[in-house]
Amino acid sequence: MILRTRIKELRARYNLTQAELAETVGVSRQTMLYLEKGTYNPSLILAHKVAKALHADIDDVFILRDV
DSSP states (O other): OEEEEOHHHHHHHTTOOHHHHHHHHTSOHHHHHHHHHTOSOOOHHHHHHHHHHTTSOHHHHEEEEOO
C-alpha cells in the first residue's frame, strides 16, 4: 500500500508554511516535510491533528492506495 497526502495542497489553501503547520500540530518542520513527501506514516493521533489543522477529514488529507 502507498500513502499519498494532500498536505501541501491544503497548506497552500490556508497560506501556511511547513513550519507553521508543524508548530500547530506539535512536530518539527522536518517531520512535516516527511509527511508531505509520504515517506513518514503518521500515528492516528498525528494524522487527526494535521487534518484538524487543515480543516479537513483524515481521508481527505491522507489517501491510502493499493499498489
